[in-house]
Amino acid sequence: MSAADLLLELRGVHTHIGAYHILHGVDLAVPRGQVTLLLGRNGAGKTTLLRTIMGLWRASQGSVQWQGRDIARLATPQIAQLGIAYVPENMGVFADLTVQENLLLAARGARNAQQIDGARLAWIFQLFPAVEKFWHHPAGKLSGGQKQMVAVARAIVEPRDLLIVDEPSKGLAPSIINNMIDAFAQLKAGGVTILLVEQNLNFAQRLGDGVAVMDNGRTVHTGSMAELAGDAALQRSLLGLTL
């Protein structure tokens, strides 16, 4: 794959949190237009890697390239402005604000719902009907799955090139997981590149094009999701479990 096809590329990334050396030289390639899955056991360093990409932790060594440009020293707002949206594991939804207000916060320059791009909002409502249904409700009253939808909707209220989501399926009922998978598939069809951290291998298998597996702060395997899904021994050795 040529460098032009890679939206994001990490090489040899190390991250320290205080005195702790957490990432020990991570390599990751995120090809344009694909869904890349980041897998690995608890504590492997997946969330730390996402936070490092977003500049919330600083890489102490290595490069983070966005379309060929090193962004490892940029501040988080500048990184977001490049067209990268990040949904953290706790979703960051403001409980006291309505769903509408949560989305408005992320819509650049819009002071009221009428100023959000109408076609985009209609598309978001179609992807996530709960967002429309609870538009005027405080987000804190929503279920975990509905909050997750609000969090992803907020991340895409402006056009984005890359959507990064930490554990989108965590704690969700199977029916909601299916909605979430449909929504990500539609986002991909709309040209959005997606990087997901997942523990749920079923979810990962249904969406992933490429996969990177982390362990102990390193990338220990990269390849296609199809290859990993078809190889129970590889799953066991990398993840300690099977699909």
Ligand SMILES: Nc1ncnc2c1ncn2[C@@H]1O[C@H](COP(=O)(O)OP(=O)(O)OP(=O)(O)O)[C@@H](O)[C@H]1O
């Ligand atoms: N703020 C912090 N201070 C110290 N150590 C931390 C901090 N955040 C994470 N760590 C450590 O870094 C390692 C990687 O954590 P991280 O959350 O990145 O893993 P993960 O793969 O996302 O795990 P999980 O699936 O459990 O969320 C763990 O050993 C964790 O204890």
